[in-house]
Amino acid sequence: MEIYEFGKHLINDAGVFIRKRMLQDFKVDAKLNPNDLVTDVDHETEAFIYERILERYPDHRIIGEEGHGTDIEDTEGVLWIVDPIDGTLNFVHQLQNFAVSIGVYIDGEPYCGMILDVMNDNLFHARAGEGAYKNDVRLKHVADTKLAQSLVCVNANWVVKDHIGQTFTKVVKDARSTRSYGSAALDLANTAQGIVNGALFFRLHPWDYAAGMIILAEAGGLTTNLLGEEIDILKKDSVLAGNPSIHKELQQYFINDDKFVRSHRKAHGEK
Structure with missing residues (x-):
């Protein structure tokens, strides 16, 4: 299974992990300010994604919002850029309107991107040069507007x-x-x-x-x-x-x- 297909399976599995985990109690902390929140679920989801990627691709590198890859200063090789829960305030207050986001770049060039709207279970994804999709439906090119x-x-x-x-x-x-x-x-x-x-x-x-x-x-x-x-x-x-x-x-x-x-x-x- 190549990177793009693996990534789509991985992000869907991360969504399943979050939907199960959020049924249990979780801890909420503040990072840089009282409105910049992070939860146990953010950390656990990033660890879930990180471990799965390195198990499959031990030579790939990963930058994650919750601390992975802080020493990465170049874009050589395969680089995964991961947000385990984008919209943590929504996750905490609404239990909806948040996403998992994973972008993959190879030698600094875009390779594929995936965004999972977790609670609606909609996966937006694209591989460079092959169009963008919502689940299995190809998105039309955006129309010009004023x-x-x-x-x-x-x-x-x-x-x-x-x-x-x-x-x-x-x-x-x-x-x-x-x-x-x-x-x-x-x-x-x-x-x-x-x-x-x-x-x-x-x-x-x-x-x-x-x-x-x-x-x-x-x-x-x-x-x-x-x-x-x-x-x-x-x-x-x-x-x-x-x-x-x-x-x-x-x-x-x-x-x-x-x-x-x-x-x-x-x-x-x-x-």
Whole structure:
């Protein structure tokens, strides 16, 4: 069984593991701030995925949100980028609207991406050059849209943030409406399937976007940072994702706001 097929089986097994495990009590802790939560289930699911990958492919490397791969500084060989539960706040408060996200890169190039909407048991997946799928149904290429006729995913936290909120506010005012699903992976999957037209984030980590970038690309969409620059899959960055038309339109809001650009450079550095 090659990597892509193995990955699809693995992520589905991880979903089964989570659905069984969440029926039991679990511990909730805070990481960097009181709203940045992590649970026993996050750690156990990452360990489940990590052990299965290395059992099958002992020479592969793995970066995980909950601590695996912190010493990885290059993209040589086969690299798995794993978020065991993307949307932990939703997991804790709602027991739904969260995902497992796995992106695989070979020598720095996209190979395949998988996002499992755990409670709905929907698997979004793609292998580079072969199209994107929701379960067994191939996704159509995303249609071009204008912002005024579009739904855009944006977290309200960025709208009220000093030094950057003014730019997000302009986008919110000009869009038809906004949505936020509380999981970057699901926001990107929903962009790929066209039920929203774009997604904006000021800061994501590689495990948040690694799979979604591949899936959206295979559905005809684009992903860069908010300034239109290529994203380094080993680093946190802002993310702008959407169909080609709205991606181009949204980018103008950010690159033409000097105050935003300065804040972005301060947070993420120069390219």
